[in-house]
Amino acid sequence: MPVREWWIYPKFMDALTASLALGGLVVLAAASGFLIRAREGRAKILTNAVRVTPEQLGLRRGDLPFGSTATFVQFSTEYCAKCPATRVLLAETARAHPGVRHVDIDVTQRPDIAQRFTLKQTPTTLVLDEAGMIAARIGGAPRPDALARALDIARRRDHGSYTI
Amino acid sequence: MAATPSKKTAASTTKTSSGSPANPLAAKPGSTGIDPRGPRFGAVITFVLLGIDVILGLTGPSVEAGTSWAVRVTDPAFILLLVITLIFAWGTFAGIQRHPYGVLFRTLIRPRLSAPTELEDPVPPTFAQLIGFVVTSVGVVLALLGVPYGLVVAAAFAFVAAFLNGVFGYCLGCQIYVLLVRAGILGRTRA
Numbered sequence: 053m054p055v056r057e058w059w060i061y062p063k064f065m066d067a068l069t070a071s072l073a074l075g076g077l078v079v080l081a082a083a084s085g086f087l088i089r090a091r092e093g094r095a096k097i098l099t100n101a102v103r104v105t106p107e108q109l110g111l112r113r114g115d116l117p118f119g120s121t122a123t124f125v126q127f128s129t130e131y132c133a134k135c136p137a138t139r140v141l142l143a144e145t146a147r148a149h150p151g152v153r154h155v156d157i158d159v160t161q162r163p164d165i166a167q168r169f170t171l172k173q174t175p176t177t178l179v180l181d182e183a184g185m186i187a188a189r190i191g192g193a194p195r196p197d198a199l200a201r202a203l204d205i206a207r208r209r210d211h212g213s214y215t216i
Numbered sequence: 217m218a219a220t221p222s223k224k225t226a227a228s229t230t231k232t233s234s235g236s237p238a239n240p241l242a243a244k245p246g247s248t249g250i251d252p253r254g255p256r257f258g259a260v261i262t263f264v265l266l267g268i269d270v271i272l273g274l275t276g277p278s279v280e281a282g283t284s285w286a287v288r289v290t291d292p293a294f295i296l297l298l299v300i301t302l303i304f305a306w307g308t309f310a311g312i313q314r315h316p317y318g319v320l321f322r323t324l325i326r327p328r329l330s331a332p333t334e335l336e337d338p339v340p341p342t343f344a345q346l347i348g349f350v351v352t353s354v355g356v357v358l359a360l361l362g363v364p365y366g367l368v369v370a371a372a373f374a375f376v377a378a379f380l381n382g383v384f385g386y387c388l389g390c391q392i393y394v395l396l397v398r399a400g401i402l403g404r405t406r407a
Contacts, residue, residue: 080376081383085380132393136336137334
């Protein structure tokens with residue numbers, strides 16, 4: 053019998069090895085699931101002072117879309133499972149804090165906006181301070197505690213690297 | 217769709233801040249909301265079937281080069297992946313509300329559960345069915361062409377996505393959407 057090189061003629065795998073391969077796949081999927089769960093909804097605090105203008109979000113300045121103390125800018129798409137729940141959380145939090153507004157931007161028709169803010173997932177939330185500077189960025193459905201912390205930082209005047 | 221983005225966002229902003237009494241998680245007018253546990257139940261069945269298919273694929277002739285047509289189309293791994301693909305096609309084109317697993321969920325599982333705390337928009341899970349359909353179709357085509365491991369790799373990708381959906385409630389298909397928008401593949405209907 054000629055020797056078969058596995059990369060040319062792979063032999064069928066036996067059932068045990070195939071089950072082990074599937075087990076490896078389960079471990080991989082579960083590990084990614086736990087990683088996603090651990091990272092999702094956390095606030096990334098930004099200190100590099102990037103200002104967002106209403107024009108960049110496809111809004112007109114006359115709409116006065118930003119809040120007087122802070123603004124939640126939510127990026128959504130039409131095909132987004134967690135966007136509606138995020139909309140409720142952000143709108144309720146904004147209502148509970150005077151001077152805080154919630155703006156929901158649907159980027160389904162605006163790839164330019166999705167590109168500018170390098171959206172990797174929706175919902176993505178930017179928490180802006182009163183000057184429109186990005187204080188924090190939250191990828192995925194925000195955790196309430198992370199949102200509260202981000203709002204707290206946005207309402208602070210001293211941002212560490214800069215002061216408004 | 218016809219409205220300019222600024223008007224659209226301005227309208228949705230005022231709607232959310234005014235605090236309408238209607239359930240904001242409900243589906244858009246014109247479509248009925250679905251129990252979010254339905255698609256998740258379907259994802260569990262899907263990842264179990266895909267797991268079986270990965271085993272069948274690894275232990276069958278789809279990993280072998282130079283197989284004949286007769287071997288390829290009678291391979292159990294191929295037949296099962298074709299069935300899974302057709303079910304994804306059903307969910308994509310008939311809508312998630314008419315999905316066979318959804319019917320199974322409503323008749324067998326739902327009566328034993330408490331009422332859903334919220335209803336979900338059917339559009340995102342229907343889009344996820346489309347992504348599943350595309351991935352498994354690639355596997356079916358590669359298996360027909362006799363590309364070694366093509367079937368297994370496609371089934372493995374779909375398995376991971378369905379596992380994340382069924383076990384963690386994470387909709388990978390929905391997450392991919394914004395990346396497709398950024399790449400300019402989807403969503404650019406605006407002139």
